[in-house]
Amino acid sequence: MANNVLELRGKRFVQAARNVTGGGASMNSKKIVTTKEILRLQNKIEQIRNFWLQESRPFTGVLISVHYNKIVAKSNRIKGLLKGKKSDLAVVGAKFNDTKTKHIITYYVSDNDLEKSIKSLQNVIGILNNNFNGQLNKTVFDDYKKMNSLSFNNTIMSKSIFKQIIADISYIEDFEIELASQQSQESIITLYDTKIETKALLKKLGIDILSGRIIDAQTIFLNESELELLFEKAPYLVSMATTDLSELSPSDFNHVESQSRMFIPDPTIEPTIGVIDTLFDSHVYFNKWVDYHEMINRNYLRDSNDSRHGTAVSSIIVDGPRLNPWLEDNCGRFKVRHFGVAAGKNFSSFTIIKRIKEIVKSNRDIKVWNISLGSNQEINDNFISAEAAVLDQIQYQYDVIFVIAGTNKPNEKINRIGSPADSINSMVVNSVTKDGLSTRYARRGIALSFFAKPDVSYYGGSKERYIRVCEPLGEANVAGTSFAAPWISRKLSYLIDILGLNREIAKALIIDAAKGWNDKPTPEEISLYGHGTVPIKIEDIIKSGDEEIKFLVTDISEKWNTYNYSFPIPLQDDKYPYIARATMCYFPVCNRTQGVDYTNTELNIHFGRIKNDGKINDIKGDKQNQEDDLSTEKYYLLEGEARLNFRKWDNVKYVAEKLKNRMIPKKAYKMSKNWGMEIKTNNRLDSKDGSGLRFGVVVTIKEINGVNRIDEFVKNCYLNGWIVNELDIQVKQDINKKLNEDIDFQ
Numbered sequence: 001m002a003n004n005v006l007e008l009r010g011k012r013f014v015q016a017a018r019n020v021t022g023g024g025a026s027m028n029s030k031k032i033v034t035t036k037e038i039l040r041l042q043n044k045i046e047q048i049r050n051f052w053l054q055e056s057r058p059f060t061g062v063l064i065s066v067h068y069n070k071i072v073a074k075s076n077r078i079k080g081l082l083k084g085k086k087s088d089l090a091v092v093g094a095k096f097n098d099t100k101t102k103h104i105i106t107y108y109v110s111d112n113d114l115e116k117s118i119k120s121l122q123n124v125i126g127i128l129n130n131n132f133n134g135q136l137n138k139t140v141f142d143d144y145k146k147m148n149s150l151s152f153n154n155t156i157m158s159k160s161i162f163k164q165i166i167a168d169i170s171y172i173e174d175f176e177i178e179l180a181s182q183q184s185q186e187s188i189i190t191l192y193d194t195k196i197e198t199k200a201l202l203k204k205l206g207i208d209i210l211s212g213r214i215i216d217a218q219t220i221f222l223n224e225s226e227l228e229l230l231f232e233k234a235p236y237l238v239s240m241a242t243t244d245l246s247e248l249s250p251s252d253f254n255h256v257e258s259q260s261r262m263f264i265p266d267p268t269i270e271p272t273i274g275v276i277d278t279l280f281d282s283h284v285y286f287n288k289w290v291d292y293h294e295m296i297n298r299n300y301l302r303d304s305n306d307s308r309h310g311t312a313v314s315s316i317i318v319d320g321p322r323l324n325p326w327l328e329d330n331c332g333r334f335k336v337r338h339f340g341v342a343a344g345k346n347f348s349s350f351t352i353i354k355r356i357k358e359i360v361k362s363n364r365d366i367k368v369w370n371i372s373l374g375s376n377q378e379i380n381d382n383f384i385s386a387e388a389a390v391l392d393q394i395q396y397q398y399d400v401i402f403v404i405a406g407t408n409k410p411n412e413k414i415n416r417i418g419s420p421a422d423s424i425n426s427m428v429v430n431s432v433t434k435d436g437l438s439t440r441y442a443r444r445g446i447a448l449s450f451f452a453k454p455d456v457s458y459y460g461g462s463k464e465r466y467i468r469v470c471e472p473l474g475e476a477n478v479a480g481t482s483f484a485a486p487w488i489s490r491k492l493s494y495l496i497d498i499l500g501l502n503r504e505i506a507k508a509l510i511i512d513a514a515k516g517w518n519d520k521p522t523p524e525e526i527s528l529y530g531h532g533t534v535p536i537k538i539e540d541i542i543k544s545g546d547e548e549i550k551f552l553v554t555d556i557s558e559k560w561n562t563y564n565y566s567f568p569i570p571l572q573d574d575k576y577p578y579i580a581r582a583t584m585c586y587f588p589v590c591n592r593t594q595g596v597d598y599t600n601t602e603l604n605i606h607f608g609r610i611k612n613d614g615k616i617n618d619i620k621g622d623k624q625n626q627e628d629d630l631s632t633e634k635y636y637l638l639e640g641e642a643r644l645n646f647r648k649w650d651n652v653k654y655v656a657e658k659l660k661n662r663m664i665p666k667k668a669y670k671m672s673k674n675w676g677m678e679i680k681t682n683n684r685l686d687s688k689d690g691s692g693l694r695f696g697v698v699v700t701i702k703e704i705n706g707v708n709r710i711d712e713f714v715k716n717c718y719l720n721g722w723i724v725n726e727l728d729i730q731v732k733q734d735i736n737k738k739l740n741e742d743i744d745f746q
Contacts, residue, residue, distance in 0.1 A: 002543040003710045005509075005698075006551040010723035011566055013679070018560035025163045026076065027141040028170035031069070034135040035125045037169065042121040044175045049114045051177060058204035059194035061110050063092070063236055067174040068103040071096070074684060076171050080164030081117045082109050088685065092192045093178075093239045094595035095382035100449045103596075106178060106239075108194055123157045124165050136166055180238035182231045188350055188386045189230070190219045190240040193593060205233045213350070218593055219386055221350040239593060240383045242349075242419070264289070264319060264333075271497030272335040273317050273489050274369040276356060277310035279340035281472035284311060289318045289333070294340045295355055304472045306343040312469035312478060313372050314338050316486040323468040323475070326434075327459060327487065330538050330729075331494040337366060342373060349375065349419070353390045360394050367400055367496050367503065370489040372482035374407035375418035381449055382595055385419030388426075389592040395425040396589045401496075401503045403489040405481040406430035406454040408441040415444055421454065422447040424599060424651055425587045427492065427507060428530070431460030431484040436533050441480060444527040448596050451650060454530035455507075456514045460484030487534075494538055499727060504585045504696030505552050510534055511652060512583035512698040513541040517659050531654070542727045546708040549701040557603060557681045557693045565610055565676035568716030569701060570709045575665035578701045580619050581656030582607045584679075586695040588651050591685065597649070601690040604680040605653050605697065610672040617669075620655040663704040674720070 027033075045064075052062040066078060078087045093106035128134055131150055140146060141163065152159045183189070191198060198220060202209060207229055213221040218239070222230065230238065262285045272291075279302065280292045314336045321328040341355050352373070360369065371391075379385060384392070391402050404426045407418040421428045424447065431439045439462045445453040461467035461479030469476050469483065488510065495506035514532035515521075521529075535541060544550035555562060569576055588601040608617045677697065681690040703709055717724045 002539070003546055003548060003550070003708070004726040004728055005542050005544060006549070006710075006714065006717075007725040007727065008551050008553050008717060008722045009725060011564060011721050013555040013562045013564045013677075015557075015559040016561040016563065025079070025160070025167035027136075027138045027167045028069070028076070029138045031170040032135055032137045033128075033166050033169050035128050036134075038121050038125050038128070041169065041172060041175060042118055042125075045114060045118055045121070048175055048177060049111070049118070052111065052114075058201055058234065058237075059196050061108050061194060062114060063106060063108055063177060063192055063194075064114070065093075065104055065106045065176045065178045066172055067097070067176060068105065068171050069173040070102055070171065072103050072171055074682075076167075077105065078107075078168050078172075080161055080168045081120065082107055082113050084161075084164075091597075091685075092194075092593060094597040096449060096596050100381070102173065104176075104178070105597075106192065108192060120157065120161070120165055124162060124169075127152070127157065127162055138170075141166065177236055179235045180231070180241060182235075183227050183241045183243065185243045186221070186223045187227060187241050187243050188215065188219060189222050189227070189238060190383075190386070190592065191237050192239045193218055194237070201237075202230075205230060212354075215350065215353055215386060215390065219389075239595075240380070240386075242380070242385060243377060262286075267333070267335050270333055270335050271493050272337050272366055273493050274359070274363060274366040275310070275314050275317065275336050275338045276341055276352075276359060276369060276371050277313050277338065277373060278342050279307035279310050280314060280338045281307040281311045284315070284470050284472065286315065286318045286470065289335050290314055291335070291337045292340070293338065295359075296340060296343050300343055302343060307340070308471045308473075308476075309372070309482065310338065310340060312471050312476065313370065313482060313486050315470035316467070316483060317370065317490060319470075320487060320490065323470065326465070327467075327536055329487065329490060329536055331490045334490055334493055337363060349385075349387050353387055357390065357394065360398060360400060364398065368489050368493040369400060369402045370486055371402055371420065372405040372485050374405055374421055374481075376407075376410040376414060377418055378414055378416040379419055379422045379447060384422050384424065384448065384590070384592050384598055386592070387420040388423035389590065391420055391423040392425045392590045395587050399503065401492060401507060401587075402426040403485050403492060404428045405485040406445075407443050408480050408482075409443055417443045417445055417447075417453060421445075422451075424451055424453075424590060427456065427488060427510070428454040429460075429481060429485040429488050430454035430457045430528060430530060431462075431479070431481045432457045432529070432533055433462040434459060434465040438528045439479065442528060443481075445530070446523075446527055448598060450596075452526050452530055452652065455511060455652070456488065456531055457529045457533045458484040458487050459536075491534065491538060491541065495542070499542070499729075501552070502554060502694065502696060504587065504694055505554050505698070506696075507652075508583045508585040508696045508698045509541055509552070511585065511654070512581075512700070515583070515654060517581065517656060517702075520658075531652070539729065542729065544700065545702075546710075547703045547706045549703075549710050549713050551699050551713075552696065553677070553699070554694065554696045555679075557679055557695060558691055560681055562679040562681065562695075563676065565672065565674055566720050566722070567675040567677065567699075568673070568713070568720045569675050570712040570716060571668055571673060572665070574668050576609065576668060577665040577704050577707070579657040579659065579663060579704060580607065580699065580701050581654070582619075582677075582697055582699045584653040584695055584697045586651055586693055588693065589689050594684070597684060599649050599651060600684050600686070601693060602649050602682045602684075603651075603653070603690070603693065603695055604682070605655060606676075606678040606680070607655060607697075607699065608675060609666065609669060610674060610676045612669050612671045614671065616676045616678060618655075619657050665704070 090107040447453040466477035467483040
């Protein structure tokens with residue numbers, strides 16, 4: 001027996017702005033700021049100022065990189081030096097050092113900003129010498145009485161500015177000018193934002209490019225001679241560079257057999273999945289199920305190899321379970337709108353990026369897109385690939401989701417995933433064998449040293465059991481991540497197009513089903529499997545065990561705290577005999593020019609019992625985003641710890657209690673017998689980025705004694721004003737059929 005997953009609707013989340021007291025400058029407790037250290041930093045800024053004064057630069061400001069001494073939270077970045085409180089708006093790039101333990105953040109400021117910073121450091125040195133014997137630690141810094149008793153000459157510097165600059169210095173290790181490494185092949189280049197239109201900026205350097213070679217405001221395609229000129233004249237302008245030439249990730253095995261004559265009924269009301277791949281051969285048995293659009297140069301001489309990969313991928317989406325009965329997912333068949341954007345093994349990333357934008361914009365009826373193309377080159381630790389960034393932007397802008405193959409190893413030297421498998425908003429799929437083990441061709445994540453890519457794994461074929469597909473010359477046994485991804489596209493389309501769920505909930509359901517109760521996978525497991533291997537049958541995704549209650553909630557974040565305190569978890573003897581987990585997904589706006597600080601918005605989930613003080617007893621023990629004084633140690637959490645333990649800035653959140661051999665019921669508090677959920681919103685750049693951002697949450701409550709309490713939960717929900725909708729497969733399929741029937745008006 002199994003319980004259906006429940007959709008809870010009808011009770012909107014409440015929106016509340018943040019009400020914070022205190023805060024202010026906070027000094028690094030592990031540093032003592034000395035006049036000697038300040039003088040060293042002052043000299044470094046003076047060197048950088050002199051470099052720019054002597055440089056014939058094609059822009060008016062200066063680029064300066066701040067090497068921080070740790071991974072810094074936004075609140076600990078520069079707020080007194082450079083542009084003061086507006087410094088965050090001057091950030092044009094961010095990366096980690098080689099050991100991934102420190103931030104290097106690049107700012108674009110004016111010459112005057114540097115002069116002011118030098119003068120400010122000189123003034124701070126004088127104040128330190130006169131009042132603190134040339135040094136200051138956090139104990140004295142936080143001593144309100146001592147600091148308040150000091151007499152400051154406000155014409156030189158205010159006390160608040162002095163404290164902020166001391167705080168800044170306590171987090172700064174060095175100042176530098178970053179110079180990019182020379183690129184030798186035609187490449188996709190991203191320039192730092194110097195407030196000059198890219199085409200005009202390049203023209204000042206003697207590089208005249210067509211508008212058609214511009215991907216976005218800062219990203220362009222340059223050939224070898226243009227690259228040589230750029231790196232000769234202005235290597236400091238280059239923020240990121242990747243070679244343009246991509247090569248189709250190889251299949252691990254391919255053995256073609258003659259095609260037996262197969263019959264397939266004509267398509268009717270089945271959903272359509274978009275496929276962006278190599279060409280498609282319209283002579284195959286399922287050709288009526290594929291609406292094919294060829295998007296390469298008509299003068300290109302084609303052969304059967306150009307359509308093998310694309311045809312095979314589409315065959316899985318249309319008829320995968322019949323070709324592979326062991327992978328029967330009970331999702332049925334799907335129609336395909338196939339766009340052939342590449343031929344042969346080599347293709348231009350730049351060209352495909354341009355075409356994907358046009359394709360999605362012109363086909364807004366399609367919600368799920370499959371991309372099984374990928375680069376043989378490894379992703380970069382410090383920035384998202386140009387291809388992935390475009391996909392992330394499309395997904396933020398349009399209500400779609402991309403499913404992307406995790407790419408295969410071209411040789412033993414290449415281990416890390418290739419673009420666009422570093423797309424943060426997409427569902428990236430790696431491959432496992434029939435026994436659920438990583439395949440020998442699978443490559444490893446993680447993206448930006450932090451994001452869990454791949455997201456999930458699925459069966460992509462191996463020597464234990466290959467995936468059977470249809471190619472132009474017949475049936476073939478194949479293996480590769482290209483043939484794992486389409487199975488997840490099928491599941492997502494089923495959840496979105498047939499069951500009517502939004503993409504946030506659909507993505508969360510699949511990740512939740514793959515992960516289960518494994519709340520502490522090793523870094524090795526995450527890099528190969530993502531959150532885990534997705535169950536084969538769709539029922540195992542939209543049903544739960546009879547001892548579990550699984551429910552879905554979705555809403556939109558408008559303010560800092562989006563909350564709902566109306567989850568009526570059933571009681572037994574005034575206690576809760578459960579453990580709980582929650583999986584949340586959202587699709588944030590991203591900014592590639594921000595480097596490792598790529599996602600602009602952080603949604604943080606808190607879920608648990610409501611305590612007598614009205615606050616949530618979070619199941620994960622997360623102390624982030626409290627409304628108390630930010631300077632108190634009670635809720636202070638290091639940025640590195642927040643990223644490691646609570647996936648700060650990740651757009652997939654998973655919080656869970658541990659399964660233990662001995663589990664005891666939780667007490668119920670007197671104030672409220674309900675559980676609550678809070679979604680806290682923080683933005684890196686623009687406070688409006690998180691406004692209107694939809695999230696989807698899958699919550700699982702597991703009864704520790706194996707008792708089925710779902711009927712009581714449903715009754716409690718109705719009494720609390722919820723509308724409860726069971727995800728019943730048959731009912732949903734019947735509704736979908738009725739909605740898609742053609743009505744003949746007589």
